[in-house]
Amino acid sequence: MAPRKLAAGNWKMNGTLASLAEIDALLADQPAPGCEVLICPPALLIHPLAQRAEGRILVGGQDCHPAASGAHTGDLAAEQLRDAGASHVILGHSERRADHGETSPQVAAKAEAAHRARLVAVICLGETEAQRDAGETLEIIAAQLRDSLPQGATAANTVIAYEPVWAIGTGRTPTNDQIAEVHALLREKLVAALADGAEMRLLYGGSVKPANAAEIFAIADVDGALVGGASLKAADFGPIVAALSAA
Numbered sequence: 706m707a708p709r710k711l712a713a714g715n716w717k718m719n720g721t722l723a724s725l726a727e728i729d730a731l732l733a734d735q736p737a738p739g740c741e742v743l744i745c746p747p748a749l750l751i752h753p754l755a756q757r758a759e760g761r762i763l764v765g766g767q768d769c770h771p772a773a774s775g776a777h778t779g780d781l782a783a784e785q786l787r788d789a790g791a792s793h794v795i796l797g798h799s800e801r802r803a804d805h806g807e808t809s810p811q812v813a814a815k816a817e818a819a820h821r822a823r824l825v826a827v828i829c830l831g832e833t834e835a836q837r838d839a840g841e842t843l844e845i846i847a848a849q850l851r852d853s854l855p856q857g858a859t860a861a862n863t864v865i866a867y868e869p870v871w872a873i874g875t876g877r878t879p880t881n882d883q884i885a886e887v888h889a890l891l892r893e894k895l896v897a898a899l900a901d902g903a904e905m906r907l908l909y910g911g912s913v914k915p916a917n918a919a920e921i922f923a924i925a926d927v928d929g930a931l932v933g934g935a936s937l938k939a940a941d942f943g944p945i946v947a948a949l950s951a952a
């Protein structure tokens with residue numbers, strides 16, 4: 706069974722080679738954290754980060770193409786991420802759904818490609834503010850989960866991240882009850898759909914900071930976080946990793 710707790714950092718389109726010093730600082734402060742730590746940097750930094758981390762943290766991509774190779778200018782195959790040192794790949798982030806028009810069936814196809822390359826797929830779901838205001842959150846999340854989950858998903862090869870679009874990079878977070886409600890729905894749907902659905906890890910993402918991490922990690926069925934802005938600096942991500950280790 707996969708270790709339960711996962712602190713994942715999504716650097717998005719931020720960072721250069723010099724930024725890898727933040728990982729040195731993180732590991733110097735917490736050489737053996739009590740949870741898995743995953744950093745998903747821009748693709749160009751996957752290989753140098755994996756070499757530098759020497760297995761002490763996990764490294765992931767932020768997207769992959771559904772095909773294993775071919776004429777797809779500018780895209781990256783899951784096999785190439787794996788070859789560079791990645792073990793995970795984030796898929797279906799709301800920024801890719803918005804910026805690149807990714808649909809849930811496309812996310813499922815990418816996740817199947819990730820699994821073929823032996824990558825763990827971190828599949829992101831989340832409602833917009835308008836959808837929440839309209840009372841559609843649970844319906845939207847259920848539909849995204851149903852359509853984004855690939856054939857062959859297991860607790861070992863797939864992680865689900867709930868990221869309300871309106872909480873990403875805004876400093877706003879849902880209430881604990883709102884997070885608990887969505888995670889309970891995800892758990893119920895996963896248990897119904899998969900033999901090991903009770904074990905699949907559910908991350909919360911959206912304005913997770915050192916100040917709110919412990920409170921969020923205490924919520925039922927929150928097995929970790931997908932952290933954006935606060936994953937860029939060891940001074941911010943370190944306390945989040947520590948809070949999850951202690952949860």
Ligand SMILES: O=C[C@H](O)COP(=O)(O)O
Nearest residue numbers: 715873874911912933934
């Ligand atoms: O993938 C990470 C999420 O988009 C959260 O980003 P944030 O922590 O900057 O709000």
